[in-house]
Every structure is written in C-alpha cells, then in structure tokens.
Amino acid sequence: QVRLQESGPGLVKPSQTLSLTCTVSGGSISSGDYYWSWLRQHPEKGLEWIGYIYYSGTTYYNPSLKSRVTISADTSKTLFSLTLNSVTVADTAVYYCARELRGLYGMDVWGRGTTVTVSS
C-alpha cells in the first residue's frame, strides 16, 4: 500500500524559497499510471492544485504559480519535491502531496499535509 509523507521547514521568511519533499513508501513514482501532485490549502479555505510530475519527468503547473514553482523527482523514484520561490504571507498554507490516478480517477492517496507559515 503506497503511503506519502511530506517533510520540510514549517517556517519560511518572506522572499525566500519554500522547499518540501514527499516521500513515497510502499511503491515508487516509476509507474506510468499516476501523476504525483502537490496541492495546498490556505487556512480555513479551499484546496488549490499546484502541479504534478509524471514518471517521465514531465511537469505541469498551475498557471497562477507557474513562474515560481518547480516540481522535481529524485532519481531513486521514491520521492518528489516542491520548490516555491519568492514566497509571501499569501503562501502560508497546509501543503499536501497526492497521487492522481490517470484517467480521471481522482487523487486516491494523500499525505497527511505539512503546515508552512511565511513570516519574518
């Protein structure tokens, strides 16, 4: 059974770079059946999709964040990462990694989420 776990700093200063990692256990991101995604949820707000990486290395980002976001995967294929540049307080949120089953099946596996606060 695949499990996902986010990790990274809980506090980032404005204008700096947010970096998070999602560790995949019980499987790898080598399967072509899935997109490996990042999402976030602002305090008391709804969900925002950030982007995904495919096993081939192909990425797709939300246009609203595209200029600041990079999603990459480790060569071990057991973790993938999110980098968000030039953060502001508006980037304060709970960040989730999730697995999307290709073919319109939705996101069937989620990490527990990690809270990131942007503050000086």
Place this chain on the structure above:
Amino acid sequence: IQLTQSPSSLSASVGDRVTITCRASQGISSSLAWYQQKPGKAPKLLIYAASTLRSGVPSRFSGSGSGTDFTLTISSLQPEDFATYYCQQLNSYPLTFGGGTKVEIK
C-alpha cells in the same frame, strides 16, 4: 474551470438525506470527483467519474450528473459523515476544486 458548490454549509441530523450540488462554469462531461475532509486531515476520495463509488466507501454516498451540474447525496447521514465535502474537476488542467460544503450537526 470554476466550480461552485452549494450550499456552503448545512446543518443536518443523523439519518437525514443530504444533497450537495456542484456547478461547473463549462461542460466537463463526467470528469468530477468528490472528497470528504475532516478537521486536521487530508481529503479522502469518495467518488470519481461523477458517479463511481470508490472501493470501500459506504454505499450511502452517491454521485450523479454530467456536463455542468453534479450532486453528491448521502442517503442517511451518519455521525462520521460530519465533515467538509469538496468537488474537483479533472476535465482539464489546472485542476480546480469547489469551495466546499461543511456538513454540521443539527
């Protein structure tokens, strides 16, 4: 694609039938999923392809609709169903979510 959920919140009693609607700003065929989220937890996939119940999800949950109008129905609300529900469109990227419907105890 914008998704508008209604109501944004509702109060219901155990045993009630609950219906939540999700309207898309353009047609998305059946490319819609529903999630349940409890406080402090990650969302949990309930339904995909508008009406297909994910394995292991109780049969009191059901989804319907296509095009722009969708519904999630809980036939008999149980104590563990009090949560926030989100719809998500998977028709095109960027993927988007509805604003959520909070189901509270009456």
